[in-house]
Amino acid sequence: KAQADDLPLVGNKAPDFEAEAVFDQEFIKVKLSEYIGKKYVILFFYPLDFTFVCPTEITAFSDRYEEFEKLNTEVLGVSVDSVFSHLAWVQTDRKSGGLGDLNYPLVSDITKSISKSFGVLIPDQGIALRGLFIIDKEGVIQHSTINNLGIGRSVDETMRTLQALQYVQENPDEVCPAGWKPGEKSMKPDPKLSKEYFSAI
Amino acid sequence: KAQADDLPLVGNKAPDFEAEAVFDQEFIKVKLSDYIGKKYVILFFYPLDFTFVCPTEITAFSDRHSEFEKLNTEVLGVSVDSVFSHLAWVQTDRKSGGLGDLNYPLISDVTKSISKSFGVLIHDQGIALRGLFIIDKEGVIQHSTINNLGIGRSVDETMRTLQALQYIQENPDEVCPAGWKPGEKSMKPDPKLSKEYFSAI
Numbered sequence: 001k002a003q004a005d006d007l008p009l010v011g012n013k014a015p016d017f018e019a020e021a022v023f024d025q026e027f028i029k030v031k032l033s034e035y036i037g038k039k040y041v042i043l044f045f046y047p048l049d050f051t052f053v054c055p056t057e058i059t060a061f062s063d064r065y066e067e068f069e070k071l072n073t074e075v076l077g078v079s080v081d082s083v084f085s086h087l088a089w090v091q092t093d094r095k096s097g098g099l100g101d102l103n104y105p106l107v108s109d110i111t112k113s114i115s116k117s118f119g120v121l122i123p124d125q126g127i128a129l130r131g132l133f134i135i136d137k138e139g140v141i142q143h144s145t146i147n148n149l150g151i152g153r154s155v156d157e158t159m160r161t162l163q164a165l166q167y168v169q170e171n172p173d174e175v176c177p178a179g180w181k182p183g184e185k186s187m188k189p190d191p192k193l194s195k196e197y198f199s200a201i
Numbered sequence: 202k203a204q205a206d207d208l209p210l211v212g213n214k215a216p217d218f219e220a221e222a223v224f225d226q227e228f229i230k231v232k233l234s235d236y237i238g239k240k241y242v243i244l245f246f247y248p249l250d251f252t253f254v255c256p257t258e259i260t261a262f263s264d265r266h267s268e269f270e271k272l273n274t275e276v277l278g279v280s281v282d283s284v285f286s287h288l289a290w291v292q293t294d295r296k297s298g299g300l301g302d303l304n305y306p307l308i309s310d311v312t313k314s315i316s317k318s319f320g321v322l323i324h325d326q327g328i329a330l331r332g333l334f335i336i337d338k339e340g341v342i343q344h345s346t347i348n349n350l351g352i353g354r355s356v357d358e359t360m361r362t363l364q365a366l367q368y369i370q371e372n373p374d375e376v377c378p379a380g381w382k383p384g385e386k387s388m389k390p391d392p393k394l395s396k397e398y399f400s401a402i
Binding site: 007008009010011056060119120121122123129140141142143144145146147148150151152153154155156157160161164165168179180 | 209261320323330341343346347349353355361362365366
């Protein structure tokens with residue numbers, strides 16, 4: 001029986017990790033805490049290289065990388081594959097089911113410790129669920145999405161949530177209604193002022 | 202330090218619960234396992250009644266309840282408030298920050314055991330994070346989204362994910378690319394056939 005008795009990850013400091021990754025067809029080291037004080041991080045997990053739903057998620061984040069860059073946000077992909085497998089996959093053409101070059105690093109969680117720390121490891125299969133975490137500049141996890149089966153995640157929705165998060169952090173006296181997008185009215189968490197919002201809708 | 206060492210919730214049977222709820226301005230009993238074999242369930246948690254970002258999420262799910270009904274899906278809202286608080290909130294006009302009547306039940310998790318079981322309880326505050334879970338007809342959790350701060354969830358994205366899940370379960374030999382919507386091409390998890398998809402995009 002699955003049960004999460006520990007503190008939830010969301011609202012707490014992200015577990016730190018340091019691991020090898022592939023970026024720009026080279027092997028590099030990535031350490032999560034190095035982004036603290038500097039950047040937001042979109043950290044997403046996918047089950048395995050060279051499988052079928054995964055490329056479209058991974059390539060979608062790469063194709064829109066510059067949008068995340070404008071929001072001072074790094075994107076990191078993680079699977080339990082080796083860096084050699086990651087390299088082979090980015091060197092495979094997209095039309096052959098590969099990734100082509102990516103604009104962000106693919107981290108190798110060969111020890112499965114990162115997947116375990118983020119609660120997405122499926123122990124009896126040894127691979128990760130499709131988990132995605134938005135981590136703020138202080139290193140706190142502010143959002144998680146986890147999918148099973150072959151359900152792809154939406155880059156649009158990730159972008160919307162990231163923008164809502166940044167807006168709320170830059171305007172701490174306001175909160176965002178459901179489905180908020182930039183430019184729309186937000187709400188003030190004050191009994192009298194919130195009636196302005198409700199009366200206006 | 203937050204860490205989820207147990208099995209992930211996604212991919213596993215949802216923890217069962219039975220609790221009092223408010224529906225159609227009456228007190229009822231809701232038992233999660235009653236839906237097994239019959240319906241999908243969208244189970245969402247919100248921190249507290251009478252707070253400011255929450256109404257827009259809760260009312261959005263109510264306003265679109267008929268869309269979920271067409272997909273054989275029940276919506277259930279949960280907070281740690283009492284049924285008396287829930288009743289007062291649905292009896293408060295929307296323009297006054299209330300909910301108005303809802304098309305689905307609001308469950309009282311006054312013992313906080315449901316929130317704890319689903320890993321969304323913030324212990325030191327005694328309230329739940331904004332968690333949302335999609336549970337299939339066999340009672341297995343297939344998706345989770347958890348937000349911190351005042352970031353609202355998107356009903357559109359919940360609907361998209363639910364439709365992708367149902368499509369995959371009805372067509373188990375296909376998988377959905379990132380951001381898939383009904384009517385779009387899906388992928389076949391076969392090396393040769395998946396090249397059909399890639400060559401076509």
